[in-house]
Amino acid sequence: MDILFQCPNKVIYREGDYAVKQFDENYSTSDVLNEALNQARVEETGLPIPKLVEVRKNGSKWEIVMDYIPGKTMKQLIEEDPSREEELLNRFVDIQLSIHATAAPVTMNKLKDKMQRKISESKLNATTRYELHTRLESMPKHKKVCHGDLGLGDVIITPDDKYFIIDWAHATQGNASADAARTFLKFSLTYGEERANKYLDLFCRKSDTAKQYVQRWMPIVAASQSVKGHEDEMEFLMRWTDVVEYE
Amino acid sequence: MQSFLTPDKLYFKQGCLPVALRELKDIYHASRVLLITDEEKHLQTSLALVTNALYELGIEYAVNHENFSADAVIGFGYADSLERAAALAGERYYIAVPVSVGWQMSAAAWRRADMFILDEDVCRPAPEKDICVHIAQTARASLVGANPSDYTLSLSVQALRILFGSRHTAASLLHAAAMAEMAYTAARSDEFAADALNLFPDAAEALGMTAEELETKINCAVDPVQ
Amino acid sequence: MSKEKMTSDAIFVNTVDALRTKLGQIRAAQAKYAVFTQEQVDAIFKAAALAANHARIPLAKMAVEETGMGIVEDKVIKNNYAAEHIYNHYKNVKTCGVIEEDKEFGIVKFAEPIGVIAAVIPTTNPTSTAIFKCLLALKTRNGIIISPHPRAKESTIAAAKLVMEAAEKAGAPKNLIGWVDVPSLELTNMVMKESDIILATGGPGMVKAAYSSGTPAIGVGAGNASAVIDKSADICNAVNSIIHSKTFDNGMICATEQTVIAHKDVYDAVKAEFARRGCYFLNEDEKDKIRKTMLINGALNAKIVGQRPVTIAKLAGFEVPDTTKVLIGEVESTSVDEAFAHEKLTTILAMYKAESFEDAMDKAEQLLNNAGGLGHTSSLWIDNVHEREKLLQFADRMKTCRVLVNTPSSLGGIGDLYNFKFTPSLTLGCGSWGGNSVSENVGVKHLLNIKTVAERRENMLWFRTPQKVYFKKGCLPVALDELHTVLGKKRVFLVTDSFLYKNGFTKVITDKLTEMGIAYTVFSDVEPDPTLLSAQKGAEQMRTFEPDCIIALGGGSAMDAGKIMWVLYEHPEADFLDMAMRFIDIRKRVYTFPKMGEKAYFIAIPTSSGTGSEVTPFAVITDQETGHKYPLADYELLPNMAIVDTDLMMSAPKGLTAASGYDAMVHALEAYASVMATDYTDGLAVRAMQLIFRYLPIAYNDGSDVQAREKMASAATMAGMAFANAFLGVCHSMAHKLGAYHHLPHGVANALLLTIVMRFNADDKPRKMGTFSQYQYPHALERYCECALACGVTGRDDQEIFEKFLKKLEDLRDVVGIRKTIRDYGIDEQTFLNSLDRMSEDAFDDQCTGANPRYPLISEIREMYLEAYYGEKQ
Structure with a gap:
């Protein structure tokens, strides 16, 4: 198998012109089909993403087949040449903004609902969950396409300098600031404070958003992330969620 | 004057x-x-x-x-x-x-x-019988004197009209008495007028009756027993 | 509370169904409570307050233990405040049944409960806020359902339970107070939706949820109070008060100081005093550590709320002495990125240096705008005796609903402790600046429905006339004697028109004045429709001459012009257009006429019989530029004296005699029919009518008949007195416009319209009735018949009497040479028709229309004009 990417319950391998995302046996059917559906919905918006080809069962494992995109992820490019950080971060933010500028199909899952579910599922104590639920409830409902987990590794630059965005499993329609908060969290966990802040400053400047708006989402996306249960992240996430509203 | x-x-x-x-x-x-x-x-x-x-x-x-x-x-x-x-x-x-x-x-x-x-x-x-007497007496008195005029007469006559009328309310009698008193005070002011004047006949005419009729009616009001 | 302690009918509220049942219980209880008397309610209120106060220590301990925030002793004080101060403030306040009665004006106010209050309780003041809101509910006969914060639910519920039990013991219905045992977003939302009003104390998310729920809500806002220390402040007092305020319950009251802005001249002294009293100034490294600890992604770290400095420092990674009272970070930026600029809810203060008082205010403003706290509280330390201007400046600039001067802001903001007129409350509204619907400290008045019962009350009525009216042929010089002998006047300004002046009418007056040694000057440029310009000219002359008496001699124009000049002379500052504003009830007019008579005594002398202007409070002036007529009306314009000398009327030509005589008749009739007629005006009006019927034809045919002239003069003045108090009606409105548009003399215009208007008014089923509280039902026909009878008209019934009366009036018109229709006066048909719409509108809008017994529609006025033009109904 020509493995492109591997993580605990997924494998992505190349099959000719296609990339195949294979899920573990214990992955629920509905989750797999949900991801495929999400991807199909985003595809219909016209955003540059790998086209969905097929959903199939390979033995006991579900597989989603899509176009293979040649090229390198931004993450790889930055690692290869750290001096390109500014250029790539700028392009990254532009791409994210273009996603936000896309109107979501009506049927797409709602970000707020998803976040409420995640907070309920999290292992945070009742008090914190209450605070977060209340905070989330008061957030405005928007309808922008949100990737839901956008990182440097989700943008592929092809040899002829076109870009494609991958991994739409978590896509929803909602608040752009929430999406930015999610990316900020990802950057904080993956790369550390400095790059995360660079990203945030760029995002806020280019989208003319006040930083506080994005900050308001941070405890919420942290709570949502905590549901994944990655032990090494827990302390960091707990810190992020243990905040109070001014009274 | x-x-x-x-x-x-x-x-x-x-x-x-x-x-x-x-x-x-x-x-x-x-x-x-x-x-x-x-x-x-x-x-x-x-x-x-x-x-x-x-x-x-x-x-x-x-x-x-x-x-x-x-x-x-x-x-x-x-x-x-x-x-x-x-x-x-x-x-x-x-x-x-x-x-x-x-x-x-x-x-x-x-x-x-x-x-x-x-x-x-x-x-x-005052109680109705007393105030009626007062209105009648004062109005009559206001028609003679040094200074009665059409002005005072208009008030006295209106007071009498109320008095003779059928719709007595406490308020209307109160104002009738006030008008009679106002007329009397003005009519008795003797700073400038020379001779005494008697507007009783004019008042009677204004009320659409003869002087005798007016006299009778006023006496009636003053002394109802008659 | 443990479940075992609950009685069998107590419900544990942790699900939607349980909450629904609980709400039902509360509603039922409130329905019973809603009819309790003030006495019963006050007894319950007192018992509950006492019980809460009694339990202040255990409740305080519970709150600190459960939340891990604050100081027991300070929470004890808060509980005590919530119970004792609230009780004392409201114990004598009426909140049940009749709370206000104004017998004079016929107003009664009733207070009724709203229903069920949803109270959201914060973690920072759980027991005190619970007590506060429960007590308010009890005092206002409302039920209350409490939504505690999960972090403080046990202590919140304990406080509520305590108040409930005490209330029940004192006679309140069971289950008036309830709470949610296991708070969740779902249950909180339900509480909000199902209640009748929400008292939402909490963060912006909570407050927003409250306002979005669809239930009326009273929310609060976040605080971020700056304590500005001016160079004139008492430093010792200021610093120690701030420390006292800030350390109270470890800084958890929202009104508490978050920053200190000290003037540079006292900065060092302030800093020294803070340090001396146990505050710790952070170095650069420590400041950064605190910044990172205090805010996480712009949000306040839960772990530092309500903590002592020693705990906070440890969290941040350094050490301070255990006795440290407050951590102070000296900073410069007021931007949102500066963590120290935010509300801290703990024992941390930011300190800024201000270059000047202006700069201090700028900083305070920026902090509110950038870092939150708009609408809440700001504080100023200043010499409030000698620096009042700065104090007022500060108060003017700060967009906060509480501005505390020389007061610790946490304890001062909640009211009653440092200023007894400040309503004690733990719910502090921030107005629209803070996105709230209230801008004050919340109290019982916000939890009541006030019912106002307004009874029909008749206005005060009046009868006003000049105090002195002198009359009879030749009385003029005799009357003028008084100027010298009684009134001591020295300088007279005589206003008249050029015709009268040139024809020697003023000679009698001027001769007499000379004889008495009184100086005088004459203004004789009055035009037929006196203009503002000429009145201003006259006033200008007056200001130079400085008379102490004004005599206006002439017809309506001269007397009106004189009155206007009088106003302008006595009150050059008065705004003309304001004075001319249309009034509905002259007593409630918007403009208060300036007091007249302070400079000059006003004597009016008519030369026609007449406009009655010598005894009226009216004057009409024309704006020469636009042609607009401005009617002025105020009893301050009433002349002090009227002199009605028949000698001046003897030479009036026939046309004038007829027109002015008929005008007087219309005055009398309209005053009698007016919605504002009274017995006093009726008497005068009727007598005037009688005299006019008898003597006008004689005066017209033989102008030399002294008695006729004298009677006409009296009649006109008496009619004037009548309408001066009862006002006129639509006949005059229409006559005014007819005169303005087609230049018919005023008296003639009235004559042409009178009987048409009378028929219109006499309709027993008018479309609209005149509006004035004394006018109880349409009865114009009856009234006209009263006049008719007094004028010698007889008949079988009102209808016949009325018709005969109209005929009598029309006959009078014929007798004095007034023609029958507008057309008869040579007014061209097309011209008339072209003007009709505008003229009707203007007539409708005329000042006099309001007193008409029947309020006319513009279309009805139009019809009347047409009838007056053609002589028959169209």
């Missing part, structure tokens, strides 16, 4: 007292008022209407203290206190507030008052 002299302001209607007194503050900018009143206990409740109003307006007042240096004087009570207040007022603004109409008239008050207040909350007309 003849004159028709009346108070500058006559305010009337139930509950008008506190409203009228506001002018002390709003227009006359009085800050101290002398209240002249009868000592009678039963007046204390209605006197409170006056003192409360003054208090609300932030006006200082003294009751029956003649040496109190005041900007204005209020006479509150029967004819005596109204007369006393009129005399004490001097050049100051004088408000007359009778507590009863239809008995003894206070000519001095009518002559001197700058403001006359007839508030049925405070001013009780």
